[in-house]
Amino acid sequence: MWDLRRFGEKTALIEDQGEHISYAALADEADAFAAYLRKKEGGERPLVFIFCRNSIGCLLGYVSCLEHGAVPLLLDERLDEQLVKRLVDTYQPDFLYLPRESSIGFLESDWGELDCCRGYRLLAGDQGSEVALNPALALLLPTSGSTGSPKLVRVSHTNLRDNTRNIAAYLELDENERPITTLPPQYTYGLSVINSHLWVGATILMTGGSVMSREFWRFFREEQATSLAGVPYIYQVLNRIGFMDWELPSLRILTQAGGRLGSDLHESFGRYAEKNHVRFYVMYGQTEATARMSYLPPERTLEKNDSIGIALPGGTFHLEDEEGEMVLETGHPGELVYTGKNVTMGYAKTREDLAKGDERGGVLHTQDIAVRDSDGYYRIVGRTKRFLKLFGKRYNLDELESLLIQRTGHQDCRCTGSDDRLCVYLTDGTLEPEVETYLKEHLDLSRSVFRCHVIPEIPLKANQKTDYQKLNGEYENDRKG
Secondary structure (H helix, E strand, O other), X not given: OOOXXXXXXXXXXXXXXXXXXXXXXXXXXXXXXXXXXXXXXXXXXXEEEEEEOOOHHHHHHHHHHHHHOOEEEEEEOOOOHHHHHHHHHHHOOOEEEEEOOOOOHHHHOOEEEEEEEOOEEEEEEOOOOOOOOOOOEEXXXXXXXXXXXXXXXXXXXXXXXXXXXXHHHHOOOOOOOOEEOOOOOOOHHHHHHHHHHHHHOOOEXXXXXXXXXHHHHHHHHHOOOOEEEEOHHHHHHHHHOOHHHXXXXXXXXXXXXXXXOOHHHHHHHHXXXXXXXXXXXXXXEOHHHOOEEEEEOHHHOOOOOOOOXXXXXXXXXXXXXXXXXXXXXXXXXXEEEEEOOOOOOEEEOOHHHHHOOOOOOOEEXXXXXXXXXXXXXXXXXXXXXXXXXXXXXXXXXXXXXXXXXXXXXXXXXXXXXXXXXXXXXXXXXHHHHHHHHHHHHOXXXXXXXXXXXXXXXXXXXXXOOEOHHHHHHHHHXXXXX
């Protein structure tokens, strides 16, 4: 994937606790670690669940898997035990790779510990599936935030190489870059930062700290970070804590993706970038496209406020109407369709799906509604299906409903909202504390981004399906109130 040894003794990773590792050492340790990731009988490649944090130990396991033929599934290290069990039962991995202090007591009797490595431990089981992994499959990523959904995105080696190369090209990255981590590796945006900088031999500053903490900014200044990536929530926090008034002479690049930033913040950070000679890239992507599909060139940031820009090098966009016909007129909405080598192979919902080949043929229907302006730049104006993004993570509203109904046993539970708030509607008020606890403790949602409402009944349309338009009206009234 990266050919790490070509960068020799150049520092690859630095942790905020002082640990560091060179490219040559990272390659050597990845080779040594791979000896534990034994191939199964018949030479089939193993499946490895990696529970992620921004650390050298985590990245060592990820690099070793990609360089030596194992297929990793990247997961949130804080994922609820029952959701982990659901995924283990569904996909039957050969190995679990997780932080040393992590507890998976309900599983450990079935797993043997092979090795401890830089704060991580590797567990091996004997329940691995006989279903062979497709030869093109490189990586598995979750689709929906932290819900623990068994629905995964199947990423090929070609997808990874193409998207990584193109991101590095349009961001003009080189070995002098020193990005600081602000997003977790299991999130496709956070992973793309790691992949693209390893591609060019940069030094990645690894921290799990929040941009709200003094320690984060101490590390930023001491190590002279050159770039920072953020979803809209991070930019809201930066604006609130006075970031634009600070002196950060090493900063050269700001990138934003994971949802719409908003016109005011877009303009504010655009003007900050212009004043401080920082390149500010607004980008658009989905896990189904490996990471990125478009970027807004920095020189047009202020001119094209709210735009997602143009397609990546090697990719193209077009719009389609409801009949699948191309929309050619400027300013007319249609579903945004992307074509490129970074379009992933398809989804997996079962272990058997991991044997499948490419089901998309390089074409992705994004389910976002967009318009194209006279310069060929695109702007998102809506969505064709029910999902939202909170803190940059995508949540399928139908899936959230299913989880809450299963949890409470209450059928009259519905979800709606927008990218700044999830709204849950219940007809039984006694369930409100249980729902709030579940969202906070099991899905790791901050109380500030969701609200429960008790209503007399769930509104229905004539066909007896839920009338989400009426619920959305309730949500808008709530926002105004």
